[in-house]
Structures are given as structure tokens and as C-alpha cells.
Amino acid sequence: MVATSMTAAPLIPERPTLERLRAAAAGCQACPLWKLGTQTVFGEGRPRARLLFVGEQPGDQEDRAGRPFVGPAGRLFDEALTAAGIAREEAYVTNAVKHFKWEPAGKRRLHKKPNAREIAACRPWLEAEIAVVQPEVVVALGATAAQSLMGPEFRVTRDRGKLLKVAWASGFLATLHPSAILRMRSGEREAGLQGLIADLRVLAVS
């Protein structure tokens, strides 16, 4: 058994493929979140996708289904991709943290933001996915994913929608997480969605 307060790095297979990574991640106990989530929710999509999208963590529905971006935020993400002229088949989607962190609220499981130690523990899985998929552009959806990849000083509000150069991919772009749009007041939601679509359009023509 892997002790807690470690990272997932020792679990990365020597010659990683997505299937090997997925199988290894299924038994990950490198941070305490494995006890909270139903299962590891690994990334999925085209093995050599042009675009690799990174969210924060699986939500309630993703946790039950074992698949990323299948809940309400995933449906909004699909809508934004379509509006931006990007086919989901061009993409690989994953999360910075691969177990659902939540706290009880009556019968509901309320999303709880992963902390820096949990994000760091899970980062080797994300880095391995990027190394295997070799996407042209890595797209961070929200601050957790952006800061996991670019460091704690990165600000999505300041640099969203800009195609940036990085050493580990041809490009990096950050934008809002669809769930942040779902949390907006109803009068602001449409503008939030249009902003997400505008950011994603940069990728359709890049």
C-alpha cells in the first residue's frame, strides 16, 4: 500500500500508455482523497488528441460514472466546444485531481476544493497523460488546473484566452471552468458562457 502524504510518482509505469496509466491510477492511494471518492476518474478521449483539457476534479456524477466531464459542467463544456467549432473527438479530457473531494450536506455531496498537497500528489498522473498524449495545446479549465501546471502565481483572470508558450507542450491556454459559469447568477451566466466560447475559439484557429 502507498502511504498518504506522498505523490503518485512511484506508481507511474515505466513505459506508460494511457491504458497502463489508467490501470495503475485505479489503485492510487497517494493522498487521502481515495477514501472519499467512489473510484479514480482517469482522463479519456483521443489517444493523440490535438487538445488536452484539464479540469479541477470529478464532480458527483463523474465520481459515480467513473468518467470525466459527464455531469452538468460537462454538458456546458460540450456546448461551448461545439459553439467554438471544436469537436470533442479532437480532445482528451482529464482533471488535475482524480478523486472527488466532497463534504456532506444532508443527503447531498458538496464539492470541496482540493488543497495544494492533494493537487501536488496527483500531478504525476496529469504529467504522464500529457507526456503520452503529446497534445499541441494543453487547456486549463479554471484556477486549480492552471496553477497545477503553471504554478501558484498564475492567474486565470489575468491570462485567460491567451495562447502561451511552455516547455512541455506547443501551447498552453487557460480559461474558466464550466462549473464556475454554472455558479454565476442567472443574469451573468450567458456572458460567462460567451467568454468561455471566445477563449476556446482561439484553439479552433490555432
Ligand code: SF4
Ligand atoms: S486524488 Fe490523485 S493522488 Fe489522490 S488518491 Fe486519487 S488519484 Fe491518487
